[in-house]
Amino acid sequence: MGKGSEIKLIGTAESPYVNRVQIVLNLKSIDYEFVEENLTCKSELLLTSNPVYKKVPVLIHANKPPIPESLIIIEYLDEIYSDVHPILPSDPLARADNRFWANYMDTKFFPLFEELRKTPGKEGKKAIVKQIIEGSQLLEEAFVKFSNGKPYFGGDDVGYLDVVLGCFLGWTKFVEKHNEFKIFDEARTPKLLEWTNRIWSHEALKDVIPGSETLKNFYMILMKYKP
Amino acid sequence: MGKGSEIKLIGTAESPYVNRVQIVLNLKSIDYEFVEENLTCKSELLLTSNPVYKKVPVLIHANKPPIPESLIIIEYLDEIYSDVHPILPSDPLARADNRFWANYMDTKFFPLFEELRKTPGKEGKKAIVKQIIEGSQLLEEAFVKFSNGKPYFGGDDVGYLDVVLGCFLGWTKFVEKHNEFKIFDEARTPKLLEWTNRIWSHEALKDVIPGSETLKNFYMILMKYKP
The missing domain is CATH 1.20.1050.10 (Glutathione S-transferase Yfyf (Class Pi); Chain A, domain 2)
Structure with a gap:
C-alpha cells in the first residue's frame, strides 16, 4: 500500500464497495495507495474526482481521469491486468x-x-x-x-x-x-x-x-x- | 426479422430498453425474430426467461439460457459479434x-x-x-x-x-x-x-x-x- 504507487484508491475502510476494489487489487497482487476519505467532510479530491455522485470508491490510475463506481472499477482492473487472476470468465x-x-x-x-x-x-x-x-x-x-x-x-x-x-x-x-x-x-x-x-x-x-x-x-x- | 432466426428478442415496440437492443442488432446487421410481449398479461416464455424481474427485453441466442437486461444484452452482442460495428471502444x-x-x-x-x-x-x-x-x-x-x-x-x-x-x-x-x-x-x-x-x-x-x-x-x- 505504498505511497507513490501507480494506483490510488479513494475510499473508507467500512465501505463494502471500496472493499470490493481492494479484494480485486489483492487477487491481482497490485500495489496501491489507499487514500482514506472522511465522508462527514468530503475532500476536494473526492468532489472533483466524482462530481456526479461524490461517492467512494474512486480509482485513479497514474495520471488518467478518475474512475468511480465499484463494478466499473473492478471490470477496468480485470481488463488492464487480464493476465493475473482474471475474475470474469472469458465466455x-x-x-x-x-x-x-x-x-x-x-x-x-x-x-x-x-x-x-x-x-x-x-x-x-x-x-x-x-x-x-x-x-x-x-x-x-x-x-x-x-x-x-x-x-x-x-x-x-x-x-x-x-x-x-x-x-x-x-x-x-x-x-x-x-x-x-x-x-x-x-x-x-x-x-x-x-x-x-x-x-x-x-x-x-x-x-x-x-x-x-x-x-x-x-x-x-x-x-x-x-x- | 425472420422466424427461425438464431436470435430471438422478447420485447414490446414501445420500450426504449427493447429498442436499444434492436438498434445494436441493426448496427451489426444481425437477423432476429421479434417476439412481441403483452405486458398486461405476461407470457409463460417471459416469466420463465426472466423469473427475477419478469421484464423485457430478454434475448435468447440459439438454445442457450436467456439473457435479460438491456445493457447486459448489448454488451453480450458486442462481444459475440465483435467484428461488425463494435459499439464499445477497445481502450x-x-x-x-x-x-x-x-x-x-x-x-x-x-x-x-x-x-x-x-x-x-x-x-x-x-x-x-x-x-x-x-x-x-x-x-x-x-x-x-x-x-x-x-x-x-x-x-x-x-x-x-x-x-x-x-x-x-x-x-x-x-x-x-x-x-x-x-x-x-x-x-x-x-x-x-x-x-x-x-x-x-x-x-x-x-x-x-x-x-x-x-x-x-x-x-x-x-x-x-x-x-
Whole structure:
C-alpha cells in the first residue's frame, strides 16, 4: 500500500464497495495507495474526482481521469491486468450471467440492508427481513448453478461474483447479529453458508473486511447523520 | 426479422430498453425474430426467461439460457459479434467511462421521466423537470467530451452511448410535448440538440423508435395500470 504507487484508491475502510476494489487489487497482487476519505467532510479530491455522485470508491490510475463506481472499477482492473487472476470468465454468455447477478446484488439485494436500517418499527422491519431471506434463496440457487460443485462462484478460485458478494460479508454478519435473524443458514442456504465460511478466511479478503466493532461504530455514525 | 432466426428478442415496440437492443442488432446487421410481449398479461416464455424481474427485453441466442437486461444484452452482442460495428471502444479507460455514463442514464436520468409521470400536481412536477434539465446539462458536457468535435458519442459513427441515449429519443420528444418544456434546447444543450436531429434519421434507429401516436397510446395504458 505504498505511497507513490501507480494506483490510488479513494475510499473508507467500512465501505463494502471500496472493499470490493481492494479484494480485486489483492487477487491481482497490485500495489496501491489507499487514500482514506472522511465522508462527514468530503475532500476536494473526492468532489472533483466524482462530481456526479461524490461517492467512494474512486480509482485513479497514474495520471488518467478518475474512475468511480465499484463494478466499473473492478471490470477496468480485470481488463488492464487480464493476465493475473482474471475474475470474469472469458465466455460471453457466462460474462453476461455474472453481470446479471452482480446487478441483482447491487440494485436489489444490498439496498435492502440500508432499507432495513432506515425503516422504523417491528412490522416494517419484518417485511424487509422477509425480502432479504427471499433474496438469499435466489442467491443460493445462483451459487449452486455457478459453482457447479466447486468451492466458489468462480469455480476453483474466487471470481467476479465471489468478490461482489464477498465484500458484504462483514455487513451481513453485522446485520444478522443486530436484527436477530440469519441471512445465510443451514436449512435455507446450506451451500452459501459453507461458502461464507470458506471465503471469510481467503487471503485476498481477510485483511480487508472490517471487524464487527468497526462496523458497529460506523453504523452509529450512519444512524446519527443519515437516520 | 425472420422466424427461425438464431436470435430471438422478447420485447414490446414501445420500450426504449427493447429498442436499444434492436438498434445494436441493426448496427451489426444481425437477423432476429421479434417476439412481441403483452405486458398486461405476461407470457409463460417471459416469466420463465426472466423469473427475477419478469421484464423485457430478454434475448435468447440459439438454445442457450436467456439473457435479460438491456445493457447486459448489448454488451453480450458486442462481444459475440465483435467484428461488425463494435459499439464499445477497445481502450479500458474509455470503456469504463462509457459504462459510467450509461449507468448514469439508466439509474438517474431516465427514471426521472417515470417519476415525472407518476408525480401529481404542478409543483411536484416542476421539481422533477428541474432535475431533468440539470441532467441534460451533464449529458451535454459528456457529449462534448466523448464526441470531441465529431458527430456522435462514438466519434465518426454511432457507439455505445449513442445507442443507450438514442433509444430514448421517442420518449424525450413525447415528454417534452406532454409537459411543455424542452429537455434538449439551443441555449443549454446546443451540441446534444444537433445530435438528436442527426441520430433521429440514422439507418439503425429510424424504423425502431416508435412514433408519437404509439407512445401516447402506451402512456395512456401506463396511466391506467400503473398510475
